[in-house]
Every structure is written in structure tokens, then in C-alpha cells.
Amino acid sequence: MSTLRFYAIKETFNRRPVEVKEPERRSAIFGQNVFNETAMRQYLTKTSYNSVMDAIETGKKIERSVADHISTGMKEWAIAKGATHYTHWFQPLTGATAEKHDAFFETIDNGQSIEKFGGQQLVQQEPDASSFPHGGIRNTFEARGYTAWDPTSPAFLYGTTLCIPTVFVSYTGEALDYKTPLLRALQTVDQAATAVAKYFDKNVxxxxxxxxxxxxxxxxxKALALSRPDIMLSGRTLLGHSSPKGQQLDDHYFGSIPLRVLNYMRDLETECMLLGIPVKTRHNEVAPNQFELAPIFEETNLAVDHNSLLMDLMDKVADRHNFKVLLHEKPFAGVNGSGKHNNWSLATNTGVNLLGPGTTPMKNLQFLTFFINTLKAVNDHEELLRASIAGASNDHRLGANEAPPAIISAFIGSQLTDVLDELEKVTDGKLSPQEKTDLKLNVVGKIPEILMDNTDRNRTSPFAFTGNKFEFRAVGSTANCANPMTVLNAIVAKQLFNFKEKVDGLIKGKKMKKDDAIFNVLREYIKDSKRIRFEGDGYGDAWEKEAKKRGLSNNKTTPEALKARISKKSIALFEDLNIMSKVEIEARHEIEMEEYAMRIQIEGRVLGDIARNHIIPIAIQYQNILIENVRGLKDIYKDDFEKYGGEQLILVEKISHHIESINKGITSMINERKTANKIADAEKRAKAYCNKVKPYFETIRYHCDKLELLVDDEIWPMTKYRELLFTK
Ligand code: ADP
Ligand code: MG
Known part of the structure; x- marks a missing residue:
């Protein structure tokens, strides 16, 4: 092993930045490999084109005969660009994207062949999907699952394969993927928000x-990453002593980007441009060798697809540059982990950002309506929102005093707090003309100005308002954004439906004017959602205590957090909105619990293997060197040997102590694993892995890391933190 470490280090000495070719102008290649509007205009008949556009804009069904035309146009476009295969591209519940390529190539009579891609192949496919997680759905219902075209996300060319974004459902209609519930949630929030937006503008x-x-x-x-079995198999380091220099000096954050990395980024961004992923920002992050990439925002379904595609692309491009991308939330102990902030808002077809303050009091009342309803939604469903970002790898990050805590709260800044405090004082019932004028002039009317200089930004908040959008910061870097986005849009939709009902009730029942009714309902919501608002330090212990008093959940581990997904309240929410059925929710819950247990199981096995088969033998080897040394000293100095060999003997004993602790830890961990594996219930098994198996990781690691400090560097088998984090 130590030879592998030194071989890898040697490899890195010879690395040079890989030359990349960039286009002169990015705008010239943007979307070139996407079957977008421009391509459709060129390759489709007018009827086909209109049919796709209708499907995108209004969800109208595409006729089979039209689908035949579309598929032909799509095929011609793709082949002209060098495509040989096509695939339905979908997002099963494994978290990764899935593809099964079929060639366009078909044989016909007389040994001849043609390129074929019909409407049927475009619209629907039946991948042999028996190995994808289904949480029992396909056992209970129909054995098969199928993928169906999602025209709202355009087809694209990836390498030489035409990829068609699809949903993945069982034959009885249950969602087996991330996209299906997301699309349903997006439709629902559209319905709910449009109805409310009409209070302010009939044209929406x-x-x-x-x-x-x-x-x-x-x-x-890449060579260094490959030298570590833990990174290769679990995406993170399971052991390794921290480097003397980490991120203390903050010298990496926003620093000059190392050339090898910069070339990687340029290459990646060019690929993104071709695929229509509108990446815009790149920079160094806080931890050494940590970076960030952000695009211009898009409609959510497309943005989710683009993020999934990007994660795959990052890996592929990294290989060309002799890098390994680590998307794990916590690849290294002692330095920051990675997240994936989800900036979210609502936009009308008339081009208005509903969470952006406007130029008139009426537009600001609209802003406040959506702003306060979002706060209320988060307040009422904080535990479900927490569950939407739960996963074994994100557990390391949440509450680790560097990332948002496991407690969901919302930060809105002092100026908006003042506005809400004022609105809370609005008269119950009809407002006097004087009060209304006052509100319009001094409260609602002031919003644009004050937000302009709203510079306070609270980095410790998991859900922060940042001027014209909310930023959900607790999402993990490996996450498929569909999960949190399904939940967020669902709870906001539900909330907006309730709001509309209440306001209409006051208008009709109490004969109130629309503005009065809106002010009245908002006032109550402000009161009801106070507990979710928190402006202070989210990392502090004081907040944990305070949150507990407020009755906010603080579910620190995944098995604990996931419970909220199958609560009566959550099931009712999703069923009411037709986003997910009880069967679908429970299946997902089971899949997530199983995945959790499996991830911890894999980590436990890898750690046991490394500690027992790589570390202990080396520790013994070094101990033997020490023993040999002491024996030599004894030969020379006879009874006086301890004067010269005393320290060595202490080392010998320390090494034995660590070896013993490691071995005992592994044995106990394996026993706990065996017990856990016998538990049939997925939730109980996940809990056993969390509470009985996982705690051993820390003790085993502790003793391994201590050995790292004792054993001769020349023979240490594992590539060290300083080598992993500071090789550029
Ligand atoms: P940071 O949070 O790093 O300071 P910004 O606030 O500038 O950066 O923006 C972060 C992200 O927010 C960008 O990816 C940007 O596209 C996105 N964003 C900006 N406006 C909206 C919006 N209305 N809806 C969704 N995302 C948005
Ligand atoms: Mg941000």
C-alpha cells in the first residue's frame, strides 16, 4: 500500500495543466447540443413545433401521429450532429441519472440497414428496470416500469447519444423517480400561485x-484519490489525521484559482454551454481544494435536470484533467464540507418575480403576500423540509458548526423584520383610510428602498431571504434538487391555496375590500409564523435551546429526520395536492431508510478493511523496527539499555494500545452490523446502523489517526490529508 501512496504522489509531480480549447464567444455555442426552439424550428414542421410548444406551455398532450414527426426531426438533428444512439434519460431513486443506449441502426430486408427512431421510441420505453429501487411498489402492483417523455425539458446530445428526459413510473402509475412528483408539485404551485397573483394582476x-x-x-x-479505498468506495475519507495547515488562514477562499483547476473549469463550462447549462460563476471555496460553480437560475424542472446532468459531466471532464470530483458533503474531517444552496423564487408569465419587491405599493403588497405565505409554509412544515434534505452524507454537515443546523429557521433581515412588525399592528377588520394611506406610504411603499441597502447576510441560516429570492442552504452537495424542490413547492402551494380561500372568505363573507382582506390574513400569518423566524447565530448552542422552546424540530440524524415524511400531516398534504399517494410516499421512505443503512454498512466495511488490513500490519511492522532497535541497544548497553531505548519502548506500548483498540472496535462494530442486518424493518435497521454501528467509526478512526502520528512516514500506507488537500 505505501508503494501505492508514493506512486500516486510521484504521478502528481508530473501533472501539467491540460490544455483546453475555448470558443471565442460562449453565446455562440450556447445550447448547440440541445434540441431547443431554434433546432425545433429548423427540423420540425409547424404543426409539430406548435404541438411541442403547447405541451411545454400548457401541458397539452402530444398526439401520436405528431410524435412520429417529432421523433423523425429529432433523429435527423441528432444524426447530423454525430449521434449514433438514443436513450431515455431519467432519475431513478438511486440519486444518479440513468440511461440505456439503443442504436438508431436497424436492419431491413436484403442485408440492408437504416437509421430509425419512431414516435413510439420517443414517447415511451420499457427499460428492464428491475434493479432500480422501488420500495416494494413493483412487487405490490405491476412488475414493469416504463419511462415517458417529458417535453418540458428539451432533448440533448451527450457525447454521441441523443438523451430524452423522461419520467419513470410503474405500470399502475406510481412514480419511481424524482421527476414525477417534482412535475406534479410544479404544476400545483403554478395553479395556486397564479390564482393569488391574479389579485394583483389579471393578466397572469x-x-x-x-x-x-x-x-x-x-x-x-486522480492518482491520489485512487490510492484511497475509502474515497473510491464511499466518496469520503474515513480516516486520516488533519493536516497542520487546513483552512485557518482563509487563504483559499476566493483566492486565485490554481491553473490545473482553472483549465478544468474552462473545459467543464464549455461543455455546459453546449448543453445549454447557463453556468456563470466559479470560485475557490473555504476549504483547500474546494470550489463552487453556479448558473443563472432557470425554471425549476430544467434547473434540476441541468444539475443532475452537470454532476455527471463534472466527473467525466475531471477524468480528462486527471482529477477526481468529490461531491460528498463531508469528504474531509476538520475542514468545511460542501452544500448546494437552492435559490428559489416564483416568476409570472408576465415577467414579474413574485419575491422581488416592486416599484408601487400594490406591487409590494404582492411581494409581501408571497413572502409571508412562504414563511408560513416553512413554519408549518419545517420538519418535512428538514426531511427533504436528509441523507447519510448530509448528516455530517448539518449541525456541524460550519453549515446550517438541523433546525430549520428563516432569516429575513432587520428591515423586513421591521416591516412585518408594522404589519402585525394592522387593525382587525376594515382598515381606516388614514391607516391605509399610512401603510402604503410608510410601510409597504418603503420596501424597495430598504431592500436595496439590505446588506446583512446571515450565513448560518438554513433558509434565508436574500433580496429577491429565498436561499435554501441546507441542501447537500450530492442531492438531487428535485427532492427539496418538490417539498418546498408543495408546501408553498398548499399555503397559497389556504390563503386564497381565507381572503375570498373575507371578501365574500365579511364584505371586505380585497386589500383589507389581504392585510387581515397576512397579519394573522405573521403572528402564526413567528417561531420560524430567527436572525441570530444558527451555529450556537443558545439557538438549540431557544428552538426547543419554540417547538421546532431538531432531527440530527437521517433516520430521525425521515419520519416526518410519513407523518399523517405529510401524507395528507401530498395526497390533497395529488403530488404523491400514500403508497408512493411510503415506498420512498423505505428506499431512503434502506439507502441510509446500506451507506453506513459500506462505510463500516471499508473502514474495517482499511484499519485491519492496511493500518494494523504497518503498525506492527513499525513496532518490529522499534523492537529490533531496542534489542540492538540492549546488546550494546546491556542493563543500561533503557537509558537509550526508553522512548522506543513507550512507542512500542502505545502502538500496542492503539492496535488493540482498533481491533476491539472493529470486532464490536462487526457484531453490531450482524445484529442490524437481521432486522427486517427498514426503519429499525437504519436506526441500528445509525445508533449502534456508526458510533464505532469515530473510535476506530481516532486510534488509526493516532498511529498515523507515530508510524514512520516512509511506510505509512494511506495518502495523507496534506497530500490530498494541498496538491494542486
Ligand atoms: P450568492 O448567494 O453566492 O451571494 P447570488 O445571490 O448572486 O450569489 O446568487 C446565487 C444564485 O441565485 C445564482 O445561481 C442565481 O442564479 C440565483 N438566483 C438569483 N435570482 C433568482 C431567482 N429569482 N430565482 C431563483 N434563483 C435565483
Ligand atoms: Mg448563495
Missing amino acids: TKVSATLGWEQEYFLID
Whole structure:
């Protein structure tokens, strides 16, 4: 092993930045490999084109005969660009994207062949999907699952394969993927938000949720990453003593980007441009070798697809540059982990950002309506929102005093706090003309100005308002954004439906004017959602105590957090909105619990293997060197040998102590694993892995890391933190 470490280090000495070719202008290649509007105009008949556009804009069904035309146009476009294969591209519940390529190539009579891609192949496919997680759905219902075209996300060319974004459902209609519930949630929030937006502007006919993600990641030299079995198999280091220098000096954050990395980024961004992923920002992050990439925001479904595609692309491009991308939330102990902030808002088809303050009091009342309703939604469903970002790897990050805590709260800044405090004082019932004028002039009317200089930004908040959008910061870097986005849009939709009902009730029942009714309902919501608002330090212990008093959940581990997904309240929410059925929710819950247990199981096995088969033998080898040394000293100095060999003997004993602790820890961990594996219930098994197996990781690691400090560097088998984090 130590030879592998030194071989890897040697490899990195010879690395040079890989030359990349960039286009003169990015705008010239943007979307070149996407079957977008421009391509459709060129390759489709007018009827086909209109049919796709209708499907995108209004969800209208595409006729089979039209689908045949579309598929032909799509095929011609793709082949002209060098495509040989096509695939339905979908997002099963494994978290990764899935593809199964079929060639366009078909044989016909007389040994001849043609390129074929019909409407049927475009619209629907039946991948042999028996190995994808389904949480029992396909056992209970129909064995098969199928993928179906999602025209709202355009087809694209990836390498030489035409990829068609699809949903993945069982034959009885249950969602087996991330996209299906997301699309349903987006439709619902459109419906709910459009109805409310009409209070302010009758011309609004559609509201889209927008998403701008910020992807954090680590970039490690490929040879070094390959030399570590833990990184290769679990995506993170399971042991390794911290480097003397970490991120203390803050010298990496926003620093000059190392050339090898910069070339990687340029290459990646060019690929993104071709695929229509509108990446815009790149910079160094806080931890050494940590970076970030962010696009211009888009409609949520497209943004989610683009993030999934990006994660795959990052890996592929990294290989060309002899890097390994680590998307894990916590690849290294002792330095920051990675997240994926989800910036979210709602936009009307008339081009208005509903969470952006406007220029008139009426527009600001609209802003406040959506702003306060979002706060209320988060207040009422904080535990479900927490569950939407739960996962074994994100557990390391949440509450680790560097990332948002496991407690969901919302930060809005002092100026908006003042506005809400004023609004809370609004008269119950009809407002006097004087009060209204006052509100319009001094409270609602003042919003644009004050937000302009709203510079306070609280980095410790998991859900922060940042001027014209909310930023959900607790999302993990490996996450498929569909999960949190489904939940966020669902709870906001539910809330907006309730709001509309209340306001209409006051208008009709109490004969109130629309403005009065809106002010009255908002006032109550402000009172009801106070507990979710928190402006202070989210990392502090004081907040944990305070949050507990407020009755906010603080679910620190995934098995604990996931419970909220199957609560009566959550099931009712999703069923009411037709986003997910009880069967679908429970299946997902089971899949997530199983995944959690499996991830911890894999980590436990890898750690046991490394500690027992790589570390202990080396520790013994070094101990033997020490023993040999003492024996030599004894030969020379006879009874006086301890004067010269005393320290060595202490080392010998220390090494034995660590070896013993490691071995005992592994044995106990394996026993706990065996017990856990016998538990049939997925939730109980996940809990056993969390509470009985996982705690051993820390003790085993502790003793391994101590050995790292004792054993001769020349023979140490594991590539060290300083080598992983500071090789550029
Ligand atoms: P940071 O949070 O790093 O300071 P910004 O606030 O400038 O950066 O923006 C972060 C992200 O927010 C970007 O990806 C941007 O596209 C996204 N964003 C901006 N406006 C919206 C919006 N209305 N809806 C969704 N995302 C948005
Ligand atoms: Mg941000």
C-alpha cells in the first residue's frame, strides 16, 4: 500500500495543466447540443413545433401521429450532429441519472440497414428496470416500469447519444423517480400561485418556480484519490489525521484559482454551454481544494435536470484533467464540507418575480403576500423540509458548526423584520383610510428602498431571504434538487391555496375590500409564523435551546429526520395536492431508510478493511523496527539499555494500545452490523446502523489517526490529508 501512496504522489509531480480549447464567444455555442426552439424550428414542421410548444406551455398532450414527426426531426438533428444512439434519460431513486443506449441502426430486408427512431421510441420505453429501487411498489402492483417523455425539458446530445428526459413510473402509475412528483408539485404551485397573483394582476396566467443552485465540490488529483479505498468506495475519507495547515488562514477562499483547476473549469463550462447549462460563476471555496460553480437560475424542472446532468459531466471532464470530483458533503474531517444552496423564487408569465419587491405599493403588497405565505409554509412544515434534505452524507454537515443546523429557521433581515412588525399592528377588520394611506406610504411603499441597502447576510441560516429570492442552504452537495424542490413547492402551494380561500372568505363573507382582506390574513400569518423566524447565530448552542422552546424540530440524524415524511400531516398534504399517494410516499421512505443503512454498512466495511488490513500490519511492522532497535541497544548497553531505548519502548506500548483498540472496535462494530442486518424493518435497521454501528467509526478512526502520528512516514500506507488537500 505505501508503494501505492508514493506512486500516486510521484504521478502528481508530473501533472501539467491540460490544455483546453475555448470558443471565442460562449453565446455562440450556447445550447448547440440541445434540441431547443431554434433546432425545433429548423427540423420540425409547424404543426409539430406548435404541438411541442403547447405541451411545454400548457401541458397539452402530444398526439401520436405528431410524435412520429417529432421523433423523425429529432433523429435527423441528432444524426447530423454525430449521434449514433438514443436513450431515455431519467432519475431513478438511486440519486444518479440513468440511461440505456439503443442504436438508431436497424436492419431491413436484403442485408440492408437504416437509421430509425419512431414516435413510439420517443414517447415511451420499457427499460428492464428491475434493479432500480422501488420500495416494494413493483412487487405490490405491476412488475414493469416504463419511462415517458417529458417535453418540458428539451432533448440533448451527450457525447454521441441523443438523451430524452423522461419520467419513470410503474405500470399502475406510481412514480419511481424524482421527476414525477417534482412535475406534479410544479404544476400545483403554478395553479395556486397564479390564482393569488391574479389579485394583483389579471393578466397572469402562469407562475413558474425558479431555481438557481450553487454546486460546491472538491477536486482531488486522480492518482491520489485512487490510492484511497475509502474515497473510491464511499466518496469520503474515513480516516486520516488533519493536516497542520487546513483552512485557518482563509487563504483559499476566493483566492486565485490554481491553473490545473482553472483549465478544468474552462473545459467543464464549455461543455455546459453546449448543453445549454447557463453556468456563470466559479470560485475557490473555504476549504483547500474546494470550489463552487453556479448558473443563472432557470425554471425549476430544467434547473434540476441541468444539475443532475452537470454532476455527471463534472466527473467525466475531471477524468480528462486527471482529477477526481468529490461531491460528498463531508469528504474531509476538520475542514468545511460542501452544500448546494437552492435559490428559489416564483416568476409570472408576465415577467414579474413574485419575491422581488416592486416599484408601487400594490406591487409590494404582492411581494409581501408571497413572502409571508412562504414563511408560513416553512413554519408549518419545517420538519418535512428538514426531511427533504436528509441523507447519510448530509448528516455530517448539518449541525456541524460550519453549515446550517438541523433546525430549520428563516432569516429575513432587520428591515423586513421591521416591516412585518408594522404589519402585525394592522387593525382587525376594515382598515381606516388614514391607516391605509399610512401603510402604503410608510410601510409597504418603503420596501424597495430598504431592500436595496439590505446588506446583512446571515450565513448560518438554513433558509434565508436574500433580496429577491429565498436561499435554501441546507441542501447537500450530492442531492438531487428535485427532492427539496418538490417539498418546498408543495408546501408553498398548499399555503397559497389556504390563503386564497381565507381572503375570498373575507371578501365574500365579511364584505371586505380585497386589500383589507389581504392585510387581515397576512397579519394573522405573521403572528402564526413567528417561531420560524430567527436572525441570530444558527451555529450556537443558545439557538438549540431557544428552538426547543419554540417547538421546532431538531432531527440530527437521517433516520430521525425521515419520519416526518410519513407523518399523517405529510401524507395528507401530498395526497390533497395529488403530488404523491400514500403508497408512493411510503415506498420512498423505505428506499431512503434502506439507502441510509446500506451507506453506513459500506462505510463500516471499508473502514474495517482499511484499519485491519492496511493500518494494523504497518503498525506492527513499525513496532518490529522499534523492537529490533531496542534489542540492538540492549546488546550494546546491556542493563543500561533503557537509558537509550526508553522512548522506543513507550512507542512500542502505545502502538500496542492503539492496535488493540482498533481491533476491539472493529470486532464490536462487526457484531453490531450482524445484529442490524437481521432486522427486517427498514426503519429499525437504519436506526441500528445509525445508533449502534456508526458510533464505532469515530473510535476506530481516532486510534488509526493516532498511529498515523507515530508510524514512520516512509511506510505509512494511506495518502495523507496534506497530500490530498494541498496538491494542486
Ligand atoms: P450568492 O448567494 O453566492 O451571494 P447570488 O445571490 O448572486 O450569489 O446568487 C446565487 C444564485 O441565485 C445564482 O445561481 C442565481 O442564479 C440565483 N438566483 C438569483 N435570482 C433568482 C431567482 N429569482 N430565482 C431563483 N434563483 C435565483
Ligand atoms: Mg448563495
